[in-house]
Amino acid sequence: MVKIDKETAFSILENVKDPEIPLLSIIDMGILRDFYYDNNKAIAVITPTYSGCPAMTMISDMVKDELVKAGLENVEVISQISPAWTTEWMSEKAKSNLKASGIAPPIKMQMTELFNIKFNDDKIECPFCNSNNTKKTSEFGSTACKSLHYCNECSQPFDYFKCI
Numbered sequence: 001m002v003k004i005d006k007e008t009a010f011s012i013l014e015n016v017k018d019p020e021i022p023l024l025s026i027i028d029m030g031i032l033r034d035f036y037y038d039n040n041k042a043i044a045v046i047t048p049t050y051s052g053c054p055a056m057t058m059i060s061d062m063v064k065d066e067l068v069k070a071g072l073e074n075v076e077v078i079s080q081i082s083p084a085w086t087t088e089w090m091s092e093k094a095k096s097n098l099k100a101s102g103i104a105p106p107i108k109m110q111m112t113e114l115f116n117i118k119f120n121d122d123k124i125e126c127p128f129c130n131s132n133n134t135k136k137t138s139e140f141g142s143t144a145c146k147s148l149h150y151c152n153e154c155s156q157p158f159d160y161f162k163c164i
């Protein structure tokens, strides 16, 4: 039977894109956490970005499909919710790709926690013109993971990726 190492598994699974943000792979997003063998079973560990994100079932199926396509027979995908996913796990490439596609990337959570300031989502930086003169127009954008904002400066609506 085919056996691949963790590095190979990760490079294969680079093909699995986040269904909500097709530009980004589950590696970019930090969704794929681990790959190992338990006896002869290949285990891929994924962590949902957002509790109740309907995309997770889809991601889990896609991960399995890719590994089966690579020749693995006995594959299990485990969803691990603890430790919880954080935007810190997103690569810098992921954040800049988000911005390039017109979605404001998540703001570093630690900063707001550190200063104990209430996160102000009315001043999210516009991904188009970088202005902070924006306002939130809806709690939910194109998907539940995003909220919808409007830039007063360049008159563009945009999504903010609000998963923490």
Ligand SMILES: [Zn+2]
Residues within 6 Å of the ligand: 126, 127, 128, 129, 130, 131, 151, 152, 153, 154, 155, 156
């Ligand atoms: Zn703008």
